[in-house]
Amino acid sequence: MNFELSDEQQQLSESVRKYLASHYGFEQRKAVIASPQGQSDAAWHAFAEMGLTAIALPEADGGFGGGAVDLMPVMEAFGEALVVEPLLDGIVAGRLVARTGSAAQRAALLPGLADGSAALSLAYLEPGRRYAQVPATTAARSSGAGWVLDGAKSVVVGAASAARLIVSARTQGGTSLFVIDPRAAGVTLNPSRTVDGRRVADVAFRSVQLGADALLGAQGTAQPQLDEALDFACALQCADAIGAMRYAHEATLEYTKTRKQFGTPIASFQVLQHRMVEMLITLEQARSMAILAAARVDGAVDADQRRRAVSAAKVKIADAARLISQESVQLHGGMGMTEELKVSHTFRRLTTAGQRFGDADHHLERFASLD
Structure with missing residues (x-):
């Protein structure tokens, strides 16, 4: 296996490291963590301008069609600088939208992720269930033309700053994914900070009313x-x-x-x-x-x-x-x-x-x- 970076990957890595060295030093990072928001809007938009939020999105959705290997040098640079902005969580949520969403859903959600104007975050962990990936306590039932969601998710990274949450829930037939506004009626965020400085939140859903277009892909297949x-x-x-x-x-x-x-x-x-x-x-x-x-x-x-x-x-x-x-x-x-x-x-x-x-x-x- 070739462990060397390609020319494009090397250039991206150097650009990211150069930015972090000049704008995200240790003292600057401490100021970001101490701020009320817990992350830097300036850094987030700089990451978007460098194309980091769009690397893993398909070209048809305004991305670059990259994969994990392309993102490796970026994440290594983030780990070295101890970046707290939730880039990884946004990328993973966007990947799910790109792979399961309709054309209308992708058009509504992915451009904002790519340009940094509307972050996404994935909510899948549930209280008391450790690392279980199959939802059990969060469930959605059909109601008229839409859905009603109840349950809770824990340690959702970047929940407070996300424009939309991608939430896994148990439905008839299996697991489904829903797009939810974290400020919608019935959604409650309990924010906290992890030991390494990231902002997270436990999210509760109580009879959250969702439209038919909130479901990503086919019911029970996610x-x-x-x-x-x-x-x-x-x-x-x-x-x-x-x-x-x-x-x-x-x-x-x-x-x-x-x-x-x-x-x-x-x-x-x-x-x-x-x-x-x-x-x-x-x-x-x-x-x-x-x-x-x-x-x-x-x-x-x-x-x-x-x-x-x-x-x-x-x-x-x-x-x-x-x-x-x-x-x-x-x-x-x-x-x-x-x-x-x-x-x-x-x-x-x-x-x-x-x-x-x-x-x-x-x-x-x-x-x-x-x-």
Whole structure:
């Protein structure tokens, strides 16, 4: 497998990194997190202008027809800079609309996502059901020409800033997807902030009245598309973690070269050299698995091959994230836990990366079930 970026991917990666270096530094990021909204409108529109929100959309819908491999360098850059804007969640929601929506639904929702004017977010997790992807407590029933939705979703990233939510619900025949205005009557958002600074919300639906055009695709047929979209998201979450791990390793290596004990840099101590090498090897192994997962998401011969590659990558990335984040903090000493040091924030990013879209235990169990 060729691990090198194409010329176009390299140019995009350099553009994203250049923007983040000049407009999304550590102090600027802290100001964004502390703001009432918890994300930067300026950064979001800059991402849209660079085409990031449109990369994975079909060309027929105003996108670039890209896949997970094309987005990998973007997500690595986001992980390195600890970007909190919900780009991944918008991309995944848009992917579902593009694959299940009618021409009218795609025309109504995807241009706003592509140009940054109307974000989307996916609501699929349910309270008390861990990583279950099949909805159970959120249900929709037909009512006249439309639908009535009841239930709840948890940890919906970017819910408060989204123009529309893509919500999975149990209907007659199976899983269905609905387009819902988060400000509609009967919808209640309980916002909070994750340990790594992202804004999320638990969303409750109480007798929410929906029109017939709220349903994406045919009733009861959405579970395969939802499963594929979440594997796509998981593969890109792995890429985000690779970027964060790379920063943690590089920052720790630089610190050990400058921190002195007994009059000499601690990087000269053999035991610390062994630990730094283990971090690097672990990072490279994890990156290889992340690339394989992205490639399988884009071109697997069947769903099981895709699931196997994604779960294997997530198990490796979760373990690698734990080792590298913990080593980076320990080798920085007490200051590694302070708010003032980016390494501590990277530790939090990698902690949540191990949980998003299923933790190591969840994916190990799924991997075993596919053999």
